[in-house]
Amino acid sequence: FGYSHLLGGYAGGQAEYLRVPHADVGPIKVPSQLRDDQVLFLSDIFPTGYMAAEFCDIKPGDVIAIWGCGPVGQFAIRSAFLLGAERVIAIDKAPERLSLAKAAGAETLDYSKVDVYEAIQSLTKGRGADACIDAVGTEPDPTASIDSMIDRASEGGGASAR
Numbered sequence: 136f137g138y139s140h141l142l143g144g145y146a147g148g149q150a151e152y153l154r155v156p157h158a159d160v161g162p163i164k165v166p167s168q169l170r171d172d173q174v175l176f177l178s179d180i181f182p183t184g185y186m187a188a189e190f191c192d193i194k195p196g197d198v199i200a201i202w203g204c205g206p207v208g209q210f211a212i213r214s215a216f217l218l219g220a221e222r223v224i225a226i227d228k229a230p231e232r233l234s235l236a237k238a239a240g241a242e243t244l245d246y247s248k249v250d251v252y253e254a255i256q257s258l259t260k261g262r263g264a265d266a267c268i269d270a271v272g273t274e275p276d277p278t279a280s281i282d283s284m285i286d287r288a289s290e291g292g293g294a295s296a297r
Contacts, residue, residue: 184210191266204232
């Protein structure tokens with residue numbers, strides 16, 4: 136729940152407090168022996184990243200490319216390794232996110248500094264990734280490529296430069 140009217144009009148799915156309509160249907164009770172910090176990511180962020188990696192049907196030796204190194208991307212990186220990926224290539228432009236990805240064992244690419252396709256081809260000696268995960272969230276960077284600026288403009292939102 137949360138994230139404006141796009142997902143129901145309820146404010147703050149990641150907030151300190153939130154309203155849960157029909158709370159008698161979806162939520163589960165957290166066992167009392169678990170602390171909040173132990174279960175914080177179980178409701179949304181971790182399962183989303185894990186499911187994305189699981190959908191890749193990862194086999195030993197696979198190379199997984201992950202676009203977006205925010206919270207979901209970070210869990211997708213760790214989940215890909217957990218499920219047997221040999222290599223994970225993490226793509227973002229935020230230095231702190233790329234640093235976290237690298238600390239988790241991923242090879243990192245800053246899309247604002249390299250051609251991602253060419254870099255992946257180079258890193259994999261022309262093989263490419265075996266599977267890709269889109270973990271960029273809901274607000275793509277409109278300056279990522281000329282295509283993204285054209286797409287944004289055709290949606291009526293216009294293009295912006297930073």
